[in-house]
Amino acid sequence: MKFFNRVEEIKEILSILEEEPNLIYFIYGPINSGKTALINEIINNRLDKNKYVVFYIDLREIFISKYDEFEAKLRATKTFGFRLIIEVLFEEYEDDKKPIEIIRSLIKDAPSLCGIPTPKNTLEEILKKKTTKNVFKYITNILMDIKREGKQPIIIIDELQKIGDMKINGFLIYELFNYFVSLTKHKHLCHVFCLSSDSLFIERVYNEAMLKERVDYILVDDFDKETALKFIDFLSEEILNKKLSDEDKELIYSYVGGKPILIINVIGKLKHKNLKDVLNILLMDEISKLKDFLSNLDYIKPKVNIEEEIIEIRKEDIINALKLFKGKYEIEVDKIPKAVYVYLVKKNILFLYPQRGTLKPQSFLVWNAIKRVL
Numbered sequence: 001m002k003f004f005n006r007v008e009e010i011k012e013i014l015s016i017l018e019e020e021p022n023l024i025y026f027i028y029g030p031i032n033s034g035k036t037a038l039i040n041e042i043i044n045n046r047l048d049k050n051k052y053v054v055f056y057i058d059l060r061e062i063f064i065s066k067y068d069e070f071e072a073k074l075r076a077t078k079t080f081g082f083r084l085i086i087e088v089l090f091e092e093y094e095d096d097k098k099p100i101e102i103i104r105s106l107i108k109d110a111p112s113l114c115g116i117p118t119p120k121n122t123l124e125e126i127l128k129k130k131t132t133k134n135v136f137k138y139i140t141n142i143l144m145d146i147k148r149e150g151k152q153p154i155i156i157i158d159e160l161q162k163i164g165d166m167k168i169n170g171f172l173i174y175e176l177f178n179y180f181v182s183l184t185k186h187k188h189l190c191h192v193f194c195l196s197s198d199s200l201f202i203e204r205v206y207n208e209a210m211l212k213e214r215v216d217y218i219l220v221d222d223f224d225k226e227t228a229l230k231f232i233d234f235l236s237e238e239i240l241n242k243k244l245s246d247e248d249k250e251l252i253y254s255y256v257g258g259k260p261i262l263i264i265n266v267i268g269k270l271k272h273k274n275l276k277d278v279l280n281i282l283l284m285d286e287i288s289k290l291k292d293f294l295s296n297l298d299y300i301k302p303k304v305n306i307e308e309e310i311i312e313i314r315k316e317d318i319i320n321a322l323k324l325f326k327g328k329y330e331i332e333v334d335k336i337p338k339a340v341y342v343y344l345v346k347k348n349i350l351f352l353y354p355q356r357g358t359l360k361p362q363s364f365l366v367w368n369a370i371k372r373v374l
């Protein structure tokens with residue numbers, strides 16, 4: 001499907017890329033707002049391929065399989081975390097060529113690479129040394145080679161929180177960020193972008209002293225109303241070969257708001273279904289999910305860890321928190337106890353804007369369900 005809009009975000013990112021690297025950028029926003037689609041649009045269609053070499057590392061693909069295989073105990077070792085970082089960042093090649101030669105031949109066909117190419121056996125050598133210092137030095141050398149060829153390297157890590165999630169790796173992610181600071185703020189060698197929909201992770205980054213003034217944030221939110229209505233026009237012409245009435249457009253927006261994936265879903269179904277039915281089914285589904293969530297609270301006693309303290313949450317606190325959204329889409333964080341909103345964010349019911357200090361439902365659909373159920 002054709003990419004739609006995001007003019008401002010694209011402009012911002014392209015202008016960052018034109019300057020020399022200075023900060024680490026965190027691209028964040030609610031689930032399915034279009035962060036990955038945006039970055040892919042930039043990589044594939046907006047970048048001058050003669051100027052940039054992009055390493056796009058998608059942790060979603062890498063982790064789901066690997067992470068579960070290991071027992072918690074093993075995961076908690078430094079060696080494991082170290083191995084993981086290596087596996088995430090590098091891509092091994094059978095060729096015995098130098099990395100820069102591999103890169104030269106790869107970028108002829110594709111604008112972006114899925115990892116830092118490493119000749120066979122080199123990875124084992126790096127792993128034997130078991131220090132991040134060697135790994136980072138190895139990467140820096142490759143980045144410098146790229147610079148010498150007159151190109152600007154860019155590292156993009158999608159779903160970065162997957163590393164941050166792992167408690168073990170507290171120190172490891174710290175080292176990685178430190179390295180990114182050196183690549184950007186100190187050496188101005190490589191642009192670094194990290195994508196995440198985990199707003200609690202972004203909040204931790206936001207409050208991390210080591211990163212103060214070394215990072216910046218780009219919010220990729222669901223579309224605002226005006227853009228969402230235009231997106232509906234764009235899709236209905238693409239998919240249905242017709243325009244929808246203003247009433248229908250308003251109705252769609254009132255159910256699903258500006259979340260691209262939901263709008264795509266609705267318009268796609270209009271090929272063979274009636275609009276009101278489509279919207280009602282979506283809402284009923286969301287309502288039943290919310291009801292399940294709430295009734296499960298009678299059996300499980302949810303707990304969250306807030307600054308090393310385990311806090312148990314009561315169902316009535318959750319209900320009271322959700323009720324606050326009945327009349328408002330966005331509210332200040334201090335209206336809800338931290339443990340309660342952390343739990344609701346983890347459950348993907350709420351989204352936190354760390355910079356604004358506010359919370360909102362993950363989508364209009366969730367918001368509508370809250371309004372109906374509570």
Ligand SMILES: Nc1ncnc2c1ncn2[C@@H]1O[C@H](COP(=O)(O)OP(=O)(O)OP(=O)(O)O)[C@@H](O)[C@H]1O
Binds near residue numbers: 003006196
């Ligand atoms: N601007 C857009 N134009 C066309 N399609 C879009 C746009 N933004 C998002 N989409 C579509 O919406 C879906 C979700 O987008 P995407 O996966 O990029 O969201 P995300 O924010 O990366 O999600 P997650 O939070 O899971 O990482 C995709 O199918 C994508 O193609």
Ligand SMILES: [Mg+2]
Binds near residue numbers: 035036195
């Ligand atoms: Mg994504």
